[in-house]
Amino acid sequence: RTLTTVFSGIQPTGSLHLGNYFGAVNLWKSLQNDPANHLIISVVDMHAITVPWKPEQLRQNIVQSFIELLACGIDPAKVVLFQQSSVPEHGKLQWIFSCLSSMARVDNLPQFKEKSAVQKEVSCGLFTYPVLQAADILLYKAHLVPVGEDQVQHLQLAQDIARIFNSKCGKLFPTPHRLHSDLPRLKSLRDPTKKMSKSDTDSRSLIQLTDSPGQIREKLKKSVTDFKSEITYDLAERPAIANLLMLYRAVLDVSLEKVLEETSKINKVELKARLAEAVIELLRPVHGKMKELRNDMGYLEQVMAQGTDRARTLASQTMDEVESLAGF
Ligand code: ADP
Ligand code: NA
The missing domain is CATH 3.40.50.620 (HUPs)
Incomplete structure (x- = not known):
């Protein structure tokens, strides 16, 4: 073969x-x-x-x-x-x-x-x-x-x-x-018309694997959204919220429907808070491994x-x- x-x-x-x-x-x-x-x-x-x-x-x-x-x-x-x-x-x-x-x-x-x-x-x-x-x-x-x-x-x-x-x-x-990978590109947390990129000079636009829980909470809290408070998925009209939902979906490793179901009764502030905790959980073992490797x-x-x-x-x-x- x-x-x-x-x-x-x-x-x-x-x-x-x-x-x-x-x-x-x-x-x-x-x-x-x-x-x-x-x-x-x-x-x-x-x-x-x-x-x-x-x-x-x-x-x-x-x-x-x-x-x-x-x-x-x-x-x-x-x-x-x-x-x-x-x-x-x-x-x-x-x-x-x-x-x-x-x-x-x-x-x-x-x-x-x-x-x-x-x-x-x-x-x-x-x-x-x-x-x-x-x-x-x-x-x-x-x-x-x-x-x-x-x-x-x-x-x-x-x-x-x-x-x-x-x-x-x-x-x-x-x-x-x-x-092809089926995940659309994650966007900058500061500007959803740009992709999240290492070469972005504004560190608030991206969450890096090395970010501390505090930094992750802060960056998501300050991420740009729009003037509506409810959660809907609309890539064209609400790209920033769509980006946060895509990220949430990826972190939880579930379908978009599932994410929309979970977020139907909450507002943007709560979405950002839940997302932050999910990202922190995701990165916890990665942080542990990085520390181990740095010492070896x-x-x-x-x-x-x-x-x-x-x-x-x-x-x-x-x-x-x-x-x-x-x-x-
Ligand atoms: P960057 O643009 O952040 O410097 P690289 O050019 O080093 O990233 O790309 C490394 C890998 O990560 C590539 O496979 C690229 O397709 C993927 N990648 C980079 N940015 C994103 C993004 N915002 N969303 C999804 N995948 C990305
Ligand atoms: Na690149």
């Missing part, structure tokens, strides 16, 4: 938030338990430097990402969990892919315009990072990539690059397809070294094939 290779990346740009938890980590946990999957998760530190960064902060964030993923239940025995920059083949393949991608094609990707608009000085890396993403995915010959709506065009670029390489140099890469750096280093080893074995094999087909 052939395995399905699934590739996912997470940027070490700060502590994971509940959007990452429900949108990515939960999905990875269910994927890792199916022996038909070969799950590869990369802490993509090379992507984290496409915008200005502080070296010491980056170093801490990388370790923190491993701690959080392990604390959430990602099992390094079942998953190839590794630091991107520890596998030099990512950069090598990206270069070849850069030479196979037209400027116009990359220039048409929507994220660059959005992301560069908020930077004083825009790096070449920010422009070409979708090509690096294609290398991340294809280096492991991934069949499936769980991506949100905002990354669909980047996945299409990876598909195009795979096709271009295959026809120019020789058949090597399978077409990577999108793996030896284990952490061992996990990271093992991930590098496994990823490099896979990546160097693909890279040998690539170089030979490319004429090197």
Whole structure:
């Protein structure tokens, strides 16, 4: 029986938030338990430097990402969990892919315009990072990539690059397809038109795995809503309440109907309070695990070294094939 290779990346740009938890980590946990999957998760530190960064902060964030993923239940025995920059083949393949991608094609990707608009000085890396993403995915010959709506065009670029390489140099890469997750993106607690994101500079907009119970209560209490006090689910007209209900649904792991039933007789203030307690309960064991891991750096280093080893074995094999087909 052939395995399905699934590739996912997470940027070490700060502590994971509940959007990452429900949108990515939960999905990875269910994927890792199916022996038909070969799950590869990369802490993509090379992507984290496409915008200005502080070296010491980056170093801490990388370790923190491993701690959080392990604390959430990602099992390094079942998953190839590794630091991107520890596998030099990512950069090598990206270069070849850069030479196979037209400027116009990359220039048409929507994220660059959005992301560069908020930077004083825009790096070449920010422009070409979708090509690096294609290398991340294809280096492991991934069949499936769980991506949100905002990354669909980047996945299409990876598909195009795979096709271009295959026809120019020789058949090597399978077409990577999108793996849908049914959870809609969690939104910022300050502005429901934006997604909850680590790169949001307003820490009140997101709940992070490292937040204390006090911070969680405070952030939810202050989260923006609207002028109506009753609870209804209306994504278009009441996006902030809809977001809180989606979050509640995800935390309780029940259907939306069930949440609406539970909240039909309460007001917004009570919803926020109940939600806060549910999130605190959810994160209690994660906090315990994080503390344990922080006190066991030896284990952490061992996990990271093992991930590098496994990823490099896979990546160097693909890279040998690539170089030979490319004429090197
Ligand atoms: P961020 O934008 O917060 O820096 P990343 O780009 O590192 O997050 O994404 C890591 C994973 O988390 C990806 O699989 C992404 O789809 C998922 N993710 C990020 N933000 C959200 C969100 N608000 N809701 C659901 N999933 C999300
Ligand atoms: Na992102």
